[in-house]
Amino acid sequence: MAPDIDPMPQSYQYDVLIIGSGAAGLTVALNLPEHLKIAVISKADISSGATLWAQGGIAAVLDNEDSIENHIKDTLDAGAGLCHEDSVRFTVEHAKESIEWLIDSGVKFTRDHNAELHLTREGGHSHRRIIHAADATGHAVSTTLAEQAAARKNIQLLSNRVAVDLITNRKLALPGNRCVGAYILNLDNNHVELFRARFTVIATGGASKAYRYTTNPDGASGDGIAMAWRAGCRVANMEFNQFHPTCLYHPHAKSFLITEAVRGEGGHLLLPDGSRFMDRFDSRAELAPRDIVARAIDHEMKRLGADHLYLDISHKPADFIKHHFPTIYEKCLGFGIDITRDPIPVVPAAHYTCGGIVTDERARSDINQLYVVGEAAFTGLHGANRMASNSLLECLVYGRAAAADIARREADIPPAPEAPEWDESQVRDSDEDVVISHNWDELRHFMWDYVGIVRTTKRLQRAKHRVDLLASEIGEFYSNYRVSNDLLELRNLVTVADLIICSALQRKESRGLHYTLDYPGLLPEVKDTVLVPTTYRTLTP
Numbered sequence: 001m002a003p004d005i006d007p008m009p010q011s012y013q014y015d016v017l018i019i020g021s022g023a024a025g026l027t028v029a030l031n032l033p034e035h036l037k038i039a040v041i042s043k044a045d046i047s048s049g050a051t052l053w054a055q056g057g058i059a060a061v062l063d064n065e066d067s068i069e070n071h072i073k074d075t076l077d078a079g080a081g082l083c084h085e086d087s088v089r090f091t092v093e094h095a096k097e098s099i100e101w102l103i104d105s106g107v108k109f110t111r112d113h114n115a116e117l118h119l120t121r122e123g124g125h126s127h128r129r130i131i132h133a134a135d136a137t138g139h140a141v142s143t144t145l146a147e148q149a150a151a152r153k154n155i156q157l158l159s160n161r162v163a164v165d166l167i168t169n170r171k172l173a174l175p176g177n178r179c180v181g182a183y184i185l186n187l188d189n190n191h192v193e194l195f196r197a198r199f200t201v202i203a204t205g206g207a208s209k210a211y212r213y214t215t216n217p218d219g220a221s222g223d224g225i226a227m228a229w230r231a232g233c234r235v236a237n238m239e240f241n242q243f244h245p246t247c248l249y250h251p252h253a254k255s256f257l258i259t260e261a262v263r264g265e266g267g268h269l270l271l272p273d274g275s276r277f278m279d280r281f282d283s284r285a286e287l288a289p290r291d292i293v294a295r296a297i298d299h300e301m302k303r304l305g306a307d308h309l310y311l312d313i314s315h316k317p318a319d320f321i322k323h324h325f326p327t328i329y330e331k332c333l334g335f336g337i338d339i340t341r342d343p344i345p346v347v348p349a350a351h352y353t354c355g356g357i358v359t360d361e362r363a364r365s366d367i368n369q370l371y372v373v374g375e376a377a378f379t380g381l382h383g384a385n386r387m388a389s390n391s392l393l394e395c396l397v398y399g400r401a402a403a404a405d406i407a408r409r410e411a412d413i414p415p416a417p418e419a420p421e422w423d424e425s426q427v428r429d430s431d432e433d434v435v436i437s438h439n440w441d442e443l444r445h446f447m448w449d450y451v452g453i454v455r456t457t458k459r460l461q462r463a464k465h466r467v468d469l470l471a472s473e474i475g476e477f478y479s480n481y482r483v484s485n486d487l488l489e490l491r492n493l494v495t496v497a498d499l500i501i502c503s504a505l506q507r508k509e510s511r512g513l514h515y516t517l518d519y520p521g522l523l524p525e526v527k528d529t530v531l532v533p534t535t536y537r538t539l540t541p
């Protein structure tokens with residue numbers, strides 16, 4: 001009888017493994033030389049990350065009235081003193097060429113009647129500088145880049161693949177500080193496969209699923225941040241979680257965001273009695289930066305005991321509304337809200353992770369041959385508060401920088417060393433998945449209640465206590481049971497929740513998005529919160 005042969009190949013080799021197929025991951029892939037063999041993996045469909053959902057647009061200086069210095073100043077102002085000016089300048093100066101690259105790649109941005117690119121304005125921006133594809137910019141970017149990548153012979157797009165953990169020299173007990181790939185759970189056959197690569201790129205997006213209410217799609221569980229942390233990378237400024245002020249409030253509308261551009265185009269925020277209130281909080285009223293608007297809404301909701309407030313654009317002509325906001329118009333209409341006549345019920349929700357894995361201007365992390373791009377990265381661009389539409393820009397600029405750096409170095413980097421296949425001999429199938437769903441809900445509830453828009457030290461300590469208990473329970477579960485996507489996401493969420501809480505506890509002031517009743521003022525010294533894993537100290541040069 002022929003011996004049993006496992007029909008599933010479980011080991012692959014690439015030049016570049018890109019974990020994540022949003023704007024950041026695909027930008028890297030498409031800017032790499034075509035002789036490199038590249039795998040781009042996504043834990044769901046190729047177009048499943050936050051990129052697809054982005055509505056507003058991408059910031060870039062394209063108007064003669066505007067200037068690089070204006071964009072830099074607005075970004076620095078929004079970042080509340082914590083932006084790295086070199087990173088801001090680098091991003092803003094490379095914006096125009098990144099947009100041109102997108103246009104050359106086939107993205108159809110909205111144009112005015114003179115066929116000029118239409119620029120809109122968003123909170124925090126002193127000028128019109130948001131390039132957009134109506135109110136579905138992310139959809140246009142994501143689908144166009146995915147099409148381009150699918151047409152490239154050297155790029156393999158692999159959906160339903162979940163990265164479990166990075167493989168490093170340290171883990172393999174080899175000398176040197178190098179990333180050599182990752183273990184990937186193939187959801188189509190439930191095998192964990194070995195992907196070795198000369199370069200690995202984390203492009204896994206943010207961690208907003210740590211919160212009960214979020215604008216982010218499923219999957220934003222901070223996997224890349226948690227994996228890099230476990231592997232020994234430093235993580236910075238995780239306390240700065242941006243809450244989008246206006247998520248549609250409706251029992252059947254899951255995570256639907258009402259873009260900032262609605263306020264940019266003249267929308268008013270209203271209390272339940274129909275009166276405006278934003279000018280009581282900021283002279284810029286509805287055009288104040290997100291954190292101020294989100295806190296104002298949170299304050300008014302708590303003061304009035306209201307479930308939600310309203311965003312109203314119905315005073316604008318119906319044609320204007322339908323032309324500028326077709327997606328929002330249709331979506332709201334589906335819920336019985338005609339935004340050309342009715343105000344839109346809204347609540348704040350976790351939206352963007354400003355912190356992330358520490359990287360430099362070439363998107364390099366603390367581990368050699370490991371790059372990090374997009375929302376998972378900490379580049380210093382956003383400081384204590386991201387300005388609207390700078391995040392897709394960061395994906396493009398740093399994605400291109402990472403690709404250029406890999407292209408420059410690749411001839412000198414040898415193939416990844418041998419690594420063992422995933423060992424499942426010590427684990428069994430879980431018979432208690434309820435533990436996962438229960439812990440998942442508990443985590444996201446206490447993060448919302450204790451680590452949300454307004455914080456206190458006591459609440460953060462409560463959250464820390466709970467996250468420690470959950471971490472040990474989930475750690476035990478992970479050691480004993482076969483991995484699944486839900487278990488992996490929960491394990492990563494607990495890690496990022498812990499990073500958020502520890503960072504928030506360390507910051508003894510209220511700055512940008514981090515607002516605590518115990519330290520309402522600003523400290524004179526401005527510094528990042530950099531968390532250093534114990535494994536970082538063991539990384540050898």
Ligand SMILES: Cc1cc2nc3c(=O)[nH]c(=O)nc-3n(C[C@H](O)[C@H](O)[C@H](O)COP(=O)(O)OP(=O)(O)OC[C@H]3O[C@@H](n4cnc5c(N)ncnc54)[C@H](O)[C@@H]3O)c2cc1C
Pocket residue numbers: 019020021022023024025041042043044045046048049050051052053054055056057058059137138161162163164203204205206215216217219223224257351352373374375376388389390391392393395
């Ligand atoms: C509703 C909404 C509207 C927004 N609007 C704007 C806007 O107008 N302008 C702007 O600049 N920004 C906007 N943002 C933010 C912006 O969309 C994101 O910051 C950006 O798209 C992040 O891109 P990314 O490539 O880093 O990650 P994502 O686009 O989130 O992609 C992450 C990828 O990683 C994959 N992945 C994650 N974990 C794993 C794993 N373990 N294994 C394998 N694959 C994994 C996912 O499947 C996905 O392919 C918005 C965000 C949301 C949610």
